[in-house]
Amino acid sequence: MQKTFTALFLVTAVFVNVNAFEPFTEARKVLAEIVKLGKTTYSFFQESCDDSWIDFNSTGLQVDLEQKFFGQHIASKVLLKAITDFANNKTPKKPLVLSLHGLTGTGKSFVSQLLASNIYKKGMSSSFVHQFVATVHFPYSSEIDIYKTQLQQWIKGNVSSCARSMFIFDEIDKMPPGLIDSIKPFLDYYDNQDGVSYRRTIFIFLSHAGGERIKQVAFEFWENGKDREEIQLSDLEEKVPLEVFNNKYSGLWHTSLIDKYLIDFFIPFLPLEYRHVRLCALAEMAIRNMEPDEDIADKVAKDMMYSPQEERVFSSKGCKKIASKLVYYK
Ligand SMILES: Nc1ncnc2c1ncn2[C@@H]1O[C@H](COP(=O)(O)OP(=O)(O)OP(=O)(O)O)[C@@H](O)[C@H]1O
Ligand SMILES: [Mg+2]
DSSP states (O other): OHHHHHHHHHHHHHHHOTTSOOHHHHHHHHHHHHHHHHHHHHHHHSOOSSTTTBOOOHHHHHHHHHHHOOSOHHHHHHHHHHHHHHHHOSSOSSOEEEEEEESTTSSHHHHHHHHHHTTBTTGGGSTTEEEEEHHHHSOOGGGHHHHHHHHHHHHHHHHHHOTTOEEEEETGGGSOTTGGGGGHHHHSSOSOBTTBOOTTOEEEEEESTTHHHHHHHHHHHHHTTOOGGGOOGGGTTTHHHHHHHHOTTSSOTTOHHHHTTOOOEEEEEOOOBHHHHHHHHHHHHHHTTOOOOHHHHHHHHHTSOEESTTTOOEETTTTTTHHHHHHHHO
């Protein structure tokens, strides 16, 4: 009796309103919604090569350079201008190529991180930011031919997946001489090569080459009682490329990147003084959520080695190792 009633009810329901409830259609709809939601969630978290993940923040970079980057008035000015112009140019003729020069601990790697974090939402962790360290990736001069091929393939592959990639070459002065020339075709004024355009890519070279020359100029200013901020790019912009071009161990020795003018900016990093080291110590305290302690900052700065030996003007290691010294004085 019960069964007959149920069957009757179902048949009636189907005849009365076929659209009342269609389990398969509904389930499909729900499934489609779940897939859609999944896709949205995935693209929300999954980095992609578009404006939602790559968006240059000019004000952010300016503020970071003003507040976090000490003693580098030339580098700050040139970097901000170079990146802003490049980012605003929708049809650049070539990729942006920056070469950063200075002694150890003056902020070359640090500023590269600031640049990356104001261009890519994921900063240095972005899958579009690629870093090569000469001593790690290209340690053997004898392997130069293999490195050349690998480097070209790596760059081509990455730029074809995302034109707005950034490549940072650290320690180029330790690269086998001639290796950097293998990327010359990518830095040139070509529309595209094998269907890949490099015009929206950023290449950054970091090296110590030219650092001693920069220090010499900074010291001359100091000796003549001139303000460090009076040093202009024009005081160094010819000296640095000349020096690195003629130095076999600069990574840019006799490179066609220089004589074909493919490097857009040579950016000098000045050696840091006592007052900058103090600022680095205070900045490190802020990062560690410590109360700013001027006395500790003084102790840390005093504990650094300075050169020249007699005048003790420039910190020999710049702001390197400040973090570990802070632990000691805390
Ligand atoms: N000009 C600077 N302004 C602020 N902090 C700095 C500056 N220079 C260095 N620092 C601090 O010191 C640390 C070490 O500096 P960084 O690694 O950038 O030096 P570098 O120039 O890349 O040296 P190297 O040539 O040895 O690689 C940075 O992480 C940063 O905390
Ligand atoms: Mg570095």
